[in-house]
Amino acid sequence: MASELAPRPWSLAPGCARAHWRNCWTPSGDQIGRLAVDQALRVRGVPDVYATGDIARAYADDDRLALMSCQHALTMGRFAGYNTARDLLGLPLRAYRQPRYVTCLDLGSWGAVFTTGWDRQVEMTRGEAKQLKRQINCQRIYPPTGDRAAILAAAALDAGSGDKSLQDEIRTYFGE
Ligand SMILES: Cc1cc2nc3c(=O)[nH]c(=O)nc-3n(C[C@H](O)[C@H](O)[C@H](O)COP(=O)(O)OP(=O)(O)OC[C@H]3O[C@@H](n4cnc5c(N)ncnc54)[C@H](O)[C@@H]3O)c2cc1C
16 A cells, blocks of 8 residues: 555665665665665666665766765765656756765864865864864754755755865855
């Protein structure tokens, strides 16, 4: 009955519960339990289901797989939601792309290190980077609540892109 009532397609984002979900289909999982998806984030072999975040083995660019990280989960979630809705409406889908990558590593009382790029160029250290780390952990990883316009704006695929200043880069990575 549930399958008759469920709208199709739908998005799957169970995070660390991936092993259970993988067992539902087993079409295309990798050695750490992620489901292979195509560029639109559709599960390979199960085209009515979009996977996002930790459960999805998705390419962020031509060569790099998305990591199990907030940074990738947030952006993939936008794409999966967008494509699920577009699919329901019969509209063209958009390929998930996230070529830019940052890290912000907390090093305790010393401070933190913020890097950009997959080769991890150091951009910020110590107190300044620590402040950013706190901002990320306490604010940026949480979606807005309450205000409908703010929620929809945060879901926009291109939110924050286009400007190259460091603060804008950071905003881009976290989709602001
Ligand atoms: C201890 C720890 C520290 C981390 N630190 C960092 C960090 O510093 N930086 C970073 O980028 N990443 C970090 N990560 C990774 C990051 O948290 C994940 O990559 C990210 O949360 C993945 O998002 P997601 O939406 O895919 O999954 P999740 O955030 O795990 O969300 C999945 C949701 O689905 C729900 N769910 C599961 N099964 C079902 C079900 N059957 N029915 C309904 N709901 C279900 C879960 O309850 C959960 O709310 C950390 C992870 C851990 C565990």
